[in-house]
Amino acid sequence: MVHFVGAGPGAADLITVRGAELLKNAEVIIYAGSLVNKELLSYADEKCGIYNSASMTLEEVIAVMTENRDRNVVRLHTGDPAVYGAIREQMDRLNELGIKYEVCPGVSSMFGAAAAVNAEYTLPGVSQSVIITRLAGRTPVPEKESMESLASHGASMVIFLSAGMTGELSEKLIKGGYSADTPAAIVYKATWQDEKTVITTVGGLEKAARENGITKTALILVGGFLGNQYERSKLYDPMFSHGFRKAAE
Numbered sequence: 001m002v003h004f005v006g007a008g009p010g011a012a013d014l015i016t017v018r019g020a021e022l023l024k025n026a027e028v029i030i031y032a033g034s035l036v037n038k039e040l041l042s043y044a045d046e047k048c049g050i051y052n053s054a055s056m057t058l059e060e061v062i063a064v065m066t067e068n069r070d071r072n073v074v075r076l077h078t079g080d081p082a083v084y085g086a087i088r089e090q091m092d093r094l095n096e097l098g099i100k101y102e103v104c105p106g107v108s109s110m111f112g113a114a115a116a117v118n119a120e121y122t123l124p125g126v127s128q129s130v131i132i133t134r135l136a137g138r139t140p141v142p143e144k145e146s147m148e149s150l151a152s153h154g155a156s157m158v159i160f161l162s163a164g165m166t167g168e169l170s171e172k173l174i175k176g177g178y179s180a181d182t183p184a185a186i187v188y189k190a191t192w193q194d195e196k197t198v199i200t201t202v203g204g205l206e207k208a209a210r211e212n213g214i215t216k217t218a219l220i221l222v223g224g225f226l227g228n229q230y231e232r233s234k235l236y237d238p239m240f241s242h243g244f245r246k247a248a249e
């Protein structure tokens with residue numbers, strides 16, 4: 001059995017209780033070495049076989065899973081495995097090989113980053129939607145999902161894998177409709193000990209990244225949710241009734 005486990009955004013105690021239990025019981029762990037906190041490996045038994053997938057191909061990862069098909073294998077991915085985790089291709093190979101698997105979710109860095117800047121993505125009166133995207137790099141992004149067209153919604157945006165391209169990002173966000181003074185944040189290594197947060201604007205992204213020496217392992221957050229204008233929630237409004245509470249008379 002293979003368990004795809006979300007390691008959480010960085011801090012070792014942000015793995016789920018289930019994820020930690022799976023690590024303790026693992027006989028083999030294949031972890032994404034470039035971003036997973038190595039402290040998590042201390043959960044593992046001394047006899048556990050440990051592989052760093054940073055230098056492995058998909059074929060090599062699947063070969064380790066196949067050799068250990070009768071053991072407890074944990075495939076440890078950063079954040080939540082469903083976001084830029086490349087798990088689908090692994091699951092499809094495992095289907096072909098008749099190897100069972102399960103996914104244990106994790107805390108994505110997008111939530112680690114929101115926590116780092118005390119932000120709420122879905123702020124009433126500002127935005128009720130979150131767009132998770134990236135700039136095209138060596139992995140292309142479908143034409144219909146260009147940064148300009150996604151920016152045109154004015155929704156809250158979380159931009160992965162693009163910290164080294166803040167100039168291009170800023171230009172495209174503005175072309176898409178955000179004003180240059182729209183609030184933005186760069187969150188480097190959210191929840192790690194060396195976390196760094198930079199509050200800036202869409203127009204100031206490139207300068208802010210350069211001045212702080214940030215080129216990778218960062219998320220760019222964009223939108224009015226980082227500003228100070230919003231409406232209070234209906235849910236906790238004394239004049240608003242719902243299933244669990246009656247409005248004040």
Ligand code: SAH
Pocket residue numbers: 009010035077078079080081082083084085107108109110112113159160161162163187188189190191192216217218219
């Ligand atoms: N599955 C992961 C994302 C993997 S893609 C998740 O749910 O978070 C790798 C990208 O995620 C990095 O390039 C960076 O943009 C972002 N990232 C991962 N961990 C991060 C962290 N602790 N702080 C900021 N960004 C992070």
